[in-house]
Amino acid sequence: MAKHDPLDTVLKLAKDAEEQAGLQLKSAQLMLQKCQSQLEALRNYRLDYMKQMEDHHGKSISASYYHQFHQFVRQIDEAITKQIVSIQDADNQRLHRQNRWQEMQQKRKAVELLLARKADKVAQEELRREQKMIDEFASQQFYRKRVR
Numbered sequence: 001m002a003k004h005d006p007l008d009t010v011l012k013l014a015k016d017a018e019e020q021a022g023l024q025l026k027s028a029q030l031m032l033q034k035c036q037s038q039l040e041a042l043r044n045y046r047l048d049y050m051k052q053m054e055d056h057h058g059k060s061i062s063a064s065y066y067h068q069f070h071q072f073v074r075q076i077d078e079a080i081t082k083q084i085v086s087i088q089d090a091d092n093q094r095l096h097r098q099n100r101w102q103e104m105q106q107k108r109k110a111v112e113l114l115l116a117r118k119a120d121k122v123a124q125e126e127l128r129r130e131q132k133m134i135d136e137f138a139s140q141q142f143y144r145k146r147v148r
Contacts, residue, residue: 018104
């Protein structure tokens with residue numbers, strides 16, 4: 001039965017942490033995309049609303065309608081400004097999670113490298129033992145032939 005290497009457990013934990021960080025990164029990327037889509041929708045809504053007002057160009061409109069229009073446009077502009085801040089926050093979160101995922105990836109790779117080096121060392125030791133046995137066998141064969 002093969003011995004259980006504690007590094008195998010460390011590797012499993014590192015893989016799990018990397019996977020979790022990857023899921024969190026994906027979630028942050030989706031949130032950023034959602035915020036960007038909402039901003040695009042707000043901008044399109046504002047553009048459509050401005051086109052409606054342009055259609056009234058040359059027509060008589062009441063002062064209250066004109067005031068309401070400008071007030072509504074100002075509200076849309078405020079929503080756009082807030083959405084831009086939300087995008088910046090979401091992008092910062094995405095960057096943070098991307099850095100975390102990269103750290104977890106580096107840790108996993110480091111553990112895999114340690115395990116590979118350990119396996120190479122074990123293989124080299126096994127080769128040395130085999131070579132030593134072959135040398136001993138050859139020496140014994142040589143000695144037996146000589147003694148006869």
